[in-house]
Amino acid sequence: xxxxxxxxxxxxxxxxxxxxxxxxxxxxxxxxxxxxxxxxxxxxxxxxxxxxxxxxxxxxxxxxxxxxxxxxxxxxxxxxxxxxxxxxxxxxxxxxxxxxxxxxxxxxxxxxxxxxxxxxxxxxxxxxxxxxxxxxxxxxxxxxxxxxxxxxxxxxxxxxxxxxxxxxxxxxxxxxxxxxxxxxxxxxxxxxxxxxxxxxxxxxxxxxxxxxxxxxxxxxxxxxxxxxxxxxxxxxxxxxxxxxxxxxxxxxxxxxxxxxxxxxxxxxxxxxxxxxxxxxxxxxxxxxxxxxxxxxxxxxxxxxxxxxxxxxxxxxxxxxxxxxxxxxxxxxxxxxxxxxxxxxxxxxxxxxxxxxxxxxxxxxxxxxxxxxxxxxxxxxxxxxxxxxxxxxxxxxxxxxxxxxxxxxxxxxxxxxxxxxxxxxxxxxxxxxxxxxxxxxxxxxxxxxxxxxxxxxxxxxxxxxxx
Numbered sequence: 399x400x401x402x403x404x405x406x407x408x409x410x411x412x413x414x415x416x417x418x419x420x421x422x423x424x425x426x427x428x429x430x431x432x433x434x435x436x437x438x439x440x441x442x443x444x445x446x447x448x449x450x451x452x453x454x455x456x457x458x459x460x461x462x463x464x465x466x467x468x469x470x471x472x473x474x475x476x477x478x479x480x481x482x483x484x485x486x487x488x489x490x491x492x493x494x495x496x497x498x499x500x501x502x503x504x505x506x507x508x509x510x511x512x513x514x515x516x517x518x519x520x521x522x523x524x525x526x527x528x529x530x531x532x533x534x535x536x537x538x539x540x541x542x543x544x545x546x547x548x549x550x551x552x553x554x555x556x557x558x559x560x561x562x563x564x565x566x567x568x569x570x571x572x573x574x575x576x577x578x579x580x581x582x583x584x585x586x587x588x589x590x591x592x593x594x595x596x597x598x599x600x601x602x603x604x605x606x607x608x609x610x611x612x613x614x615x616x617x618x619x620x621x622x623x624x625x626x627x628x629x630x631x632x633x634x635x636x637x638x639x640x641x642x643x644x645x646x647x648x649x650x651x652x653x654x655x656x657x658x659x660x661x662x663x664x665x666x667x668x669x670x671x672x673x674x675x676x677x678x679x680x681x682x683x684x685x686x687x688x689x690x691x692x693x694x695x696x697x698x699x700x701x702x703x704x705x706x707x708x709x710x711x712x713x714x715x716x717x718x719x720x721x722x723x724x725x726x727x728x729x730x731x732x733x734x735x736x737x738x739x740x741x742x743x744x745x746x747x748x749x750x751x752x753x754x755x756x757x758x759x760x761x762x763x764x765x766x767x768x769x770x771x772x773x774x775x776x777x778x779x780x781x782x783x784x785x786x787x788x789x790x791x792x793x794x795x796x797x798x799x800x801x802x803x804x805x806x807x808x809x810x811x812x813x814x815x816x817x818x819x820x821x822x823x824x825x826x827x828x829x830x831x832x833x834x835x836x837x838x839x840x841x842x843x844x845x846x847x848x849x850x851x852x853x854x855x856x857x858x859x860x861x862x863x864x
Contacts, residue, residue, distance in 0.1 A: 792833020
């Protein structure tokens with residue numbers, strides 16, 4: 399394996415011979431020297447390569463027409479660098495072209511669109527296949543990778559089993575109805591159309607969808623393995639063209655047998671703090687970039703959240719505080735869901751830190767949540783953080799068969815579709831709880847990026863498919 403630039407930058411400048419591979423970020427000429435900065439995506443910084451054009455004329459000829467974006471392999475000696483901000487550089491002796499990226503149209507090929515200048519994030523969304531080469535998106539993807547690893551480290555270290563839940567499903571776990579249908583029937587050839595109910599000729603013989611959550615299936619395996627978690631893609635057909643919504647995103651969903659709401663809240667808090675500490679420790683260079691360029695004060699915010707004790711407040715008390723404060727675009731009242739401006743007030747003005755809101759009205763929460771004794775609220779919890787708002791949502795699940803059947807009947811749900819789910823309450827039922835974290839929301843929080851479409855490699859949203 400050849401060394402990455404991240405590894406080379408950590409080596410001593412002892413004149414060892416090596417070859418570095420990457421894409422040209424900048425190139426400048428000075429007398430008989432050419433200075434090239436290469437980056438391979440392994441870290442934010444690049445490595446400077448210096449070529450003596452008089453000593454190596456063939457390589458100078460190869461390098462002369464190349465500009466930003468061209469891929470090259472450069473051989474040379476690793477030596478101490480006299481320049482600022484870098485300990486070592488490459489004294490180049492050979493340059494090989496791997497792939498050109500012309501700065502102007504050449505042989506019918508349009509110019510490379512990411513020339514050396516600052517591009518807007520809106521423009522970069524039009525080039526999802528190339529935007530990973532920019533400083534901002536490269537840093538986002540490295541942080542995303544680091545957080546993915548942290549997710550698995552957290553749950554594996556606590557005895558959780560990693561579970562792969564179905565992407566194709568026959569149920570709507572959230573009851574929201576924003577579903578992508580999956581079918582092999584072609585409506586152009588007389589196949590079934592949405593709403594006709596004619597699915598007997600379809601692949602599964604019934605109506606099927608892309609999953610909105612792996613929770614229900616995870617509950618089944620929590621009743622077998624005690625502690626499980628999912629980490630996979632989920633889909634919502636919400637026609638929302640906002641900075642907070644995606645049609646395809648990744649969810650982390652732990653389910654734990656014998657847990658009740660207090661244990662579930664403690665797990666959620668520990669999990670979020672673990673991810674923040676992991677990013678602060680392992681993604682420091684990239685976080686410093688975000689702190690300086692995207693969200694000033696980001697590192698202090700993350701450090702503060704990681705060291706804090708999350709405040710707990712009931713929905714009823716939170717609503718009372720919101721009603722007392724007033725001045726909101728969406729007037730708060732008991733029974734309404736919390737809006738972004740409400741979450742911002744609770745986290746940034748009232749609590750001044752992360753807060754867990756509990757015991758929501760049953761009307762605004764899903765059918766599977768366990769009812770409180772008051773008959774009006776359920777044992778739900780949402781974790782809210784400053785700047786972002788809700789980052790985790792979860793609950794204690796209803797383990798009592800009669801209570802769950804009653805709730806489903808109240809909501810007019812087809813119990814036959816959930817017969818397997820009801821079986822979990824018939825055979826060895828136990829108290830259990832879980833939560834879901836939208837992974838892109840976590841990446842947004844850690845990086846300070848404002849638009850959720852900038853924290854996933856290929857954003858899927860209404861009218862956008864690459």
